[in-house]
Amino acid sequence: MVDFHGWAMPINYGSQIAEHQSVRDNCGIFDVSHMTILDFKGEQARDYIRYMISNDVDNLKEDCDGLYSAMLNESGGVIDDLIAYKMPFGYRLVVNCATRGEDLKWLSSHLNGFEVKMIERDDLSMLAIQGPRSEQVISLCSNLPISLLKNKKRQQGAVNGETFIAKTGYTGELGFEVILPNANAQDLWQEAVAAGAEPVGLGARDTLRLEAGMNLYGYEMDESISPLECNMGWAVSLEDSAREFLGKEAFLAKKDSNNNPVLVGLLLKERAIIRSGHEVYLDAEKTIKGIVTSGTYSPTLKQSIALARVPRTNKEICYTEVRGKLLEARIGKPRFIKEGKFIF
């Protein structure tokens, strides 16, 4: 167990690699109750959320639909990444645990002038059930509004009372995230495990998200990084040109300059592991540099993979130094595995 921003969480329950594989092949369950859940109610909840985050919640058509977004500061840096849901009562944001303090401060400081109320839902827990067999596991659990999930696509959800379920996740597999009252979380965990879900810790959560090419706050992005530099440009909506949102001006200026570094994926052929903080070089002379934001061993590919921020390039090969040796890595899109398939 480790202290993860005040939460006692397991890195692994047994073998991290076995836990990783259970999500790719079968079904895993994660206790992600450390995530911060914020509800917004009031007549101007929509206006407020549209101003605060980079993606546009007007694209959410039905209740319980969700979208991925950044929350930007005035200089266009990423304060956090999050999922925003349209809810029957207004909007719900699920933000990171590591950034909870900064997020609350930032969100609170902009409430003034809007008819909106922010409520932190620490009375709710969150469990993620992920993997090709997750639908079957979910169907064996009681008290979930699964009949309402019929015909729902990814990023959509359903709610029944205080129990909310959405087809979202952080693994690159089919999966569900369930938000429910703290008192009911243990029962759902036990039911899901009895139905075949394997408990998965933070270690495999990280290797799964990295194979899927999903960002981790503090690694791929922070307050000094633009969405354009961490493969999040797509989560900034400019469709409604009349919409003002925080960080818009700085984002547009950087977009126009068109010379920002970009996030790429790296695949290492040799038996070594690229890790966060390693330098990467676009030339063997080591003059054009980038930085590894996250790197690990991919249990699915049995090779090292990494995400790196590098100057724009057409090159297919770069170099990284591991224990004094210069190793070649293949450059590709910042994603490796989707639904168990190699997509790099």
Add this chain to the structure above:
Amino acid sequence: MSESPENLKYLSSHEWVKLEDDGSVTVGISDHAQDLLGDIVFVELPEVGQELGAEEEAAVVESVKAASDIFSPIGGKVTEINEKLLDEPDLVNVSPYEDGWFFKMQPDDLESLKSLLSSEEYTNSQES
């Protein structure tokens, strides 16, 4: 609770050494070490014939979590390496004292084994 067999000698940096009947020694890492490292995914071994000094870097293990150097417990010449570890690095996790050995060496001086830790001393060194 991790085990540390009594017939072996240890370094506080988690390597174990076994004195074989023919006077050679076998080197590996302790159960406690493999437990700390988690799933081991790559192993780099020394070369046969390589001369190693006491506490010189001899091998590298990479687990999902971190890379760690493995030190030669005593001075000597590498006589054999466990090539099985290149394809099955998880042998170190599954069988740290048997199938998961790293290399064998002909020691320069068997006396130096005496200065290494006993099982009890090693266990105590990990608790303090």
